[in-house]
Amino acid sequence: MATTPSTAPAPETLRIALLAYPGCLGTELLGLADLLRLAGQLAQAMDQTTGTTAGQALPPAPVLELVALRPGPVRLAGGFVLSPGRPRGRYGLLLVPGMELGRPEALALQLQALAEEQRFIRRCAARGSVVATVCLGSFLLAEAGLLDGRRATTSWLFAPAFAARYPQVQLQAQELLVEDGALLSSGAVSSVFDLALHLIKRLYGARVASRTARVTLLQPPRSSQAPYVDERLLPPAPPSFAQAVRGWLEARLAEPFDLARLAAAFHISSRTLLRRVRQETGSTPLALLQQARVQKAKQLLLGTRQSTAQIVAAVGYQDVPTFARLFRRLVGESPARFRQRGR
Structure with a gap:
């Protein structure tokens, strides 16, 4: 008796909820949606011409839904108004944008x-949704309790406030994108595009993500x-x-580091220093000096025409x-x- 070859079940369509709320940033809310839509179109075009996945069928394009928990229009940062729908069912991914913070x-x-x-974010996570956030959206995830004991990042500008408010979170302030299980967090505003490229790579593969970056004039994921x-x-x-x-060291950047002299300036022993x-920083005085020297070098690289050698000498290196x-x-x-990109 002839048997019919079994076929793999079609992949499930990914439903993505874009959470709109009063004061959120439109770029972070809609930038990801636009990039995913363009990536889907590119993936389809590439599949029709050269193939993208070695003969495998393309995954279905994700369904993106703009949702809000409050009835009526939602006023975003800057006064722009959107009319989202109410959330329904389970989402494979929830995007939480950041907010505008005046003070x-x-x-x-x-x-x-x-x-x-925050309650909605908790419910989505409990139902198995991947939760992704951009910039200050990480504060909402932390308030919801999702980041306790987990790794996360946020906008570098607000990292000190985040660390002070949520000491139980393993903040990786310099990272641009952090993935811890089903939680993704990214840095300041434009990192939404890095997050989008990350998701595109997951959905369609590295070639489509790279092509999307080139077509949209984005850098490869930072x-x-x-x-x-x-x-x-x-x-x-x-x-x-x-x-x-650190203030004492900053006033003497070009001078050689001398631990005994530093301790004497504060009338304590080197060991106590x-x-x-x-205890306060988890670091050393030498590391504080190195950070100060690099910070000063960054300012000189962008603000002066001095050569690199001159700048290096100015901050105490030969x-x-x-x-x-x-x-x-x-x-x-x-x-x-750094100088080339900054200029």
Whole structure:
């Protein structure tokens, strides 16, 4: 008796909910939707011409639904108004955009006003949805309790506030995209496109993700926020012993590091100095000096025409390759690349 070859079941269509709420950022909400739609069109075109997955059928295009928990139109940041639908059923992925934050001290009130959204995020996660967030959306996930004991990132500008509010979260502030199980978090606003490329690679493969990046003039997915960090824009850190040590070191960037001299300036022993700095920062005075030197070098690379060698000397190094290795370790790219990209 002849048997009919079994066929694999068709892949399930991925349903993605885009959560709109008052004050959220439209770019983060709709940027991902636009990129996924364009990627689907490119995947189909590539499949018709050269094939994308070695003869395998393309997955069905995801269904994206703009949803909100409040009746009526939703006013986004900037006053733009959308009319989302109500959520229904189970979603394979929930996207939580970040919010506009006019004043840092208003954050607690904004989060309190979004308690209903936090409950919805918890329900989606409990039903098995992948939950992805951009920028300050990580605050909503943390408020919902999803990030306790988990790795996550957020906008580098608000990382100190996040770390202070959620010490139970393993914050990886310099990472641009962090995936911990079914939770994805990304950095500042434009990282929504890195998140989108990450999801496109999952859906359609690396070739489609690469082609989408080229067509839309995006860089390949970035790995770090470090090249974009400008410490001058961060809110002032509260006064502390470690901050005083760093201030003393910053005033003497070009001078050789001398632990005994530093300890004497604060009228304590070297051992006590090391212990107190480590207690407050988890680091060492030398690491604080290295961070300060790299931060100053970043300013000089973008703000002056001095050569790299001149800048390296100005921050206390004689050997350019040695400093370049330190710079790459802390910033994620070489001084030359940092200057080229920044300009």
